[in-house]
Amino acid sequence: MKKKKLIRVFSTVCLFFLLSTILAFSPPAPHDTIVKITLLQINDVYEITPVSGGKEGGLARLATLRKQLAAQNPNTFMILAGDLFSPSALGTAKVDGARLDGKQMVEVLNAAGLNYCTFGNHEFDLKEQPFRQRLSESRFTWFSGNAFDRNQKPFPNVKENVIFTVTNASNQTARIGMIGVTMTKNKPDYVTYLDPLEAAKKQAQALRGQVDILIAVTHLPLEDDVKLAQTVAGIDLILGGHEHENVQVWRGANFTPIFKADANARSAYIHQLTYDVETRRLQIDSQLQPITDKIPEDPETGQVVQRWVDLAFGAFKTMGFEPGQLVVNSPVTLDGRESTVRNYPGKLTDLIAEGFLNAAPGAELAICNGGSIRIDDELPPGAISEYDIIRILPFGGNVVSVEMRGRLLKQVLDQGRANKGTGGFLQTARVSWSEEKGDWLINGKPLDQRRNYKAAINDFLITGNEQGMDFLNRKNPDLRVINENVMEVRRALMAQMQKEFGQKK
Ligand SMILES: [Zn+2]
Known part of the structure; x- marks a missing residue:
């Protein structure tokens, strides 16, 4: 009995080898x-x-x-x-x-x-x-x-x-x-x-x-x-x-x-x-x-994506946002790439700075650090949702209305210029640099170091934590906070977009 079984196993193994040999020798090449x-x-x-x-x-x-x-x-x-x-x-x-x-x-x-x-x-x-x-x-x-x-x-x-x-x-x-x-x-x-x-x-x-x-x-x-x-x-x-x-x-x-x-x-x-x-x-x-x-x-992957989107959107909703909500249909590309926002002004940074300016009554100028813009992407013309706004300014924070002495303003703007290429580069509204005069212009007029200026600025910038700007803090005698919370920075951007591109339908 034992022998017979062995033989049968042997012949099965033989058949297996024969078959696998045939299979192995059939195409593809051996x-x-x-x-x-x-x-x-x-x-x-x-x-x-x-x-x-x-x-x-x-x-x-x-x-x-x-x-x-x-x-x-x-x-x-x-x-x-x-x-x-x-x-x-x-x-x-x-x-x-x-x-x-x-x-x-x-x-x-x-x-x-x-x-x-x-x-x-x-x-x-x-x-x-x-x-x-x-x-x-x-x-x-x-x-x-x-x-x-x-x-x-x-x-x-x-x-x-x-x-x-x-x-x-x-x-x-x-x-x-x-x-x-x-x-x-x-x-x-x-x-x-x-x-x-x-x-x-x-x-x-x-x-x-x-x-x-x-x-x-x-x-x-x-x-x-x-x-x-x-x-x-x-x-x-x-x-x-x-x-x-x-x-x-x-x-x-x-x-x-x-x-x-x-x-x-x-x-x-x-x-x-x-x-x-x-x-x-x-x-x-x-x-x-x-x-x-x-x-x-x-x-399968789609399910995992959806789970995290739901969790995160739920968190944004508790902060008062409707991530899926349309804000505007943008007629232009909004460039939020770091290589842009840390080096030059552009349409997106103008919208942010103008949004700060318009949020703060009486402000003559506005300042925002380029590093607060983190989307690092271009938004093509078309629908901009509240989620896109969160992508642009993910850290949030408040627009603060301040009064600052001209000499402090000059110090801040000079440092912003020195910070070109980094997050400490400043995006501004109503501020320009005159190559000819070698000085800053505020609303087209040379910056007067002795007078006070009303400015809209994001709260991060007056913490003293920006690169080379430890002097820009609430203890500086040349700075006076008028209103701590004029508007949340993302709300200011949304309002500006709707002002310029028209209300959503
Ligand atoms: Zn990288």
Whole structure:
């Protein structure tokens, strides 16, 4: 009996081998040396819902794209080149007594199937405790070769680099290495940085010989990505972020490709890597894929998005806002990008400053710090909702009516000018700089340092916490507060938009 059973098992095993041999020898070729890898790249993602009035972006749509790509090639990986924890309007909502601070983003990206991520400068907007909490909530793999904790050790759950292996149907493998570096401009006391280029060089050397394909995932200004391509040998592909506009350039002796997608997943890059394990040849085909309302939402991810939107909108409602409410139909593009609002006035900043001015009776001028505008995005012509207003000025606060001595006003405006390029750059109404006179003009007249001016200003600016403006505080004898709370800053902006663009219907 025992013997017979054994024989039957043996013959079954034989049949199995015979069958699997036949199967293995049927197409595809017995010895397929080609390994295909699909990378889905996004960068600078602040919103979980679609942007541009619902037309572009949306992480539930991105999740659908990821599933479609994975159905074509199981070796599909989604990579984010930094900036996800902050800033976002939803992140400022207080739920159960704590700011969301990117919690909504991590959960949505977990659901959408993000695999790998490196730090952007905005990750370090968070205080240390929520920052560490977000890392622990991430189901994707963090890696960084140049951003470490205060003791120069990697943060928990963060690797210095990544190596993973992909396999094709013929069991041929390719080893992929990834290094990650971040620009060093945002530095709270809990982080230490190494120089990004030095760190990239060190990590690339550490992976040399261990990987077949080397990818740098970076969050750097483009000129630094170019330096990386020119100075660090052996990098096959640079997936970058920070620019917010899509970029596709080839630089360095080996024409290393550098790619960046549009912010807020308005587009994603799809990179098809074809690696021949025999010839060791790598071919990269990259395609910029717009994420639009033509892509259906993935229901699972969509549910997670909706849950966080409901929670955050509930919090905004308790603050007296109706996030879904239309404010105006804007006839023009409103540019709220940091590169604009921290350097120049524009239509959006004029609306804010004029809104302050008109809110405060008798004000001769208005001042607002560029850093209070956090949307870092362009709002195209069309519907502007109360949620968009919260996106523009997420910190809120009050317009304060003050009287300030001319000499203090000059000191403030001079410092604002010196702060160009940072959040301390000032946006103003009825203030201009005369190159010819080398002085400030208030309503077209030279600033008189001896007289008092009535100004509308946001409450943050008179705390003394703005860069180089510790003197601008309530104890300064040249400053007198007339009205602490003329109007909430976002209400002032909404009123101004309706005044200029017409009441909503
Ligand atoms: Zn950035």
